[in-house]
Amino acid sequence: MKKNxxxxxxxxxxxxxxxxxxxxxxxxxxxxxxxxxLVPILLVAIYGASRDTKHKRSRVLINLAFFFxxxxxxxxxxxxxxxxxxxxxxSFLIAHIFFIIFFYRLKPFTDKYRLYIFSCGLLILTYVLxxxxxxxxxxxxxxxxxxxxxxxxVLGFMTLTAAHTLNNKSIKHLAxxxxxxxxxxxxxxxxxxxxxxxxxxxxxxxxAVMVTYGIAIFLLATGAIRFLVK
Numbered sequence: 001m002k003k004n005x006x007x008x009x010x011x012x013x014x015x016x017x018x019x020x021x022x023x024x025x026x027x028x029x030x031x032x033x034x035x036x037x038l039v040p041i042l043l044v045a046i047y048g049a050s051r052d053t054k055h056k057r058s059r060v061l062i063n064l065a066f067f068f069x070x071x072x073x074x075x076x077x078x079x080x081x082x083x084x085x086x087x088x089x090x091s092f093l094i095a096h097i098f099f100i101i102f103f104y105r106l107k108p109f110t111d112k113y114r115l116y117i118f119s120c121g122l123l124i125l126t127y128v129l130x131x132x133x134x135x136x137x138x139x140x141x142x143x144x145x146x147x148x149x150x151x152x153x154v155l156g157f158m159t160l161t162a163a164h165t166l167n168n169k170s171i172k173h174l175a176x177x178x179x180x181x182x183x184x185x186x187x188x189x190x191x192x193x194x195x196x197x198x199x200x201x202x203x204x205x206x207x208a209v210m211v212t213y214g215i216a217i218f219l220l221a222t223g224a225i226r227f228l229v230k
Contacts, residue, residue: 005225008045009218012038016214023206032077038214039070042221050228061102062224068095069217079197086147092190093151096158099220103161103179106227107168120163124187128156131191135198148194155190159183171227178223185216 019034043066050059068091075088109117132139132152139148162183165175189212196205 004048005045008041008048009222012041012214012218015041016210020207020210023210024204035077035210036070036073039066039073039217042066042217043070046221046225046228049225053228055228055230058102058105058224059228061098061105062221062228065095065098065102066217066221068092068098082142086144089147089151093154096154099158099183100154100161102224103158103165106171106179107161107165109164113164113167116167117160117164121160124156124159124163127187128152131194135194138198142198151190155187159187174223174226178219178226182216182219182223185212185219189213189216 015034015037019031019038022028022030022034043063046059046062046066053059072088072091072095075084075091078084079088132149135148136145139145162175162179165179166172168175189209192205192212193209196202196209202208
């Protein structure tokens with residue numbers, strides 16, 4: 001099983017590198033063969049590793065989260081079309097809701113950790129509000145205020161629930177090595193996408209977004225697999 005996962009993980013990074021090469025060379029028409037293959041590779045790895053898991057509900061949640069990430073990838077292949085962008089945004093929002101439930105089941109909020117929750121929540125909220133302030137004028141011009149604000153709130157809350165898993169002593173190493181970095185890279189990837197799309201387009205933005213997104217989903221999938229096989 002470990003050898004199979006090693007092959008799938010190597011394949012994931014090879015496909016991601018090829019996808020970035022297509023972005024760099026301007027051959028975006030070929031990305032239908034690379035970008036939308038990334039999440040299915042991870043789903044196969046999760047399925048293969050967790051068939052005998054005792055964490056049945058967690059497996060369902062993580063599979064649903066990655067399935068909606070896959071849908072988001074498909075829709076965002078045509079992100080220049082406002083309708084496809086909206087569908088992609090909605091797909092990723094639903095994915096984050098499943099990630100939230102997954103993380104919350106690992107460590108629910110309690111009064112004991114209220115200072116930690118408040119501190120992390122305040123830090124994440126400050127970052128999200130700053131990002132929204134930075135892109136808001138163009139978001140308003142495209143009449144996307146409500147969906148973008150809703151997505152930012154859900155993404156921020158997903159990051160908070162991931163951060164809170166650190167307080168579950170039995171999975172502290174998974175939280176610090178996989179769940180928290182994965183959530184942060186997801187936040188970073190979406191931030192880069194938002195800045196490029198709504199505020200300040202920059203060189204190699206597509207590659208930056210895909211690399212950070214690839215790291216995010218790889219870390220989250222690896223952490224989930226290690227949890228499910230416990």
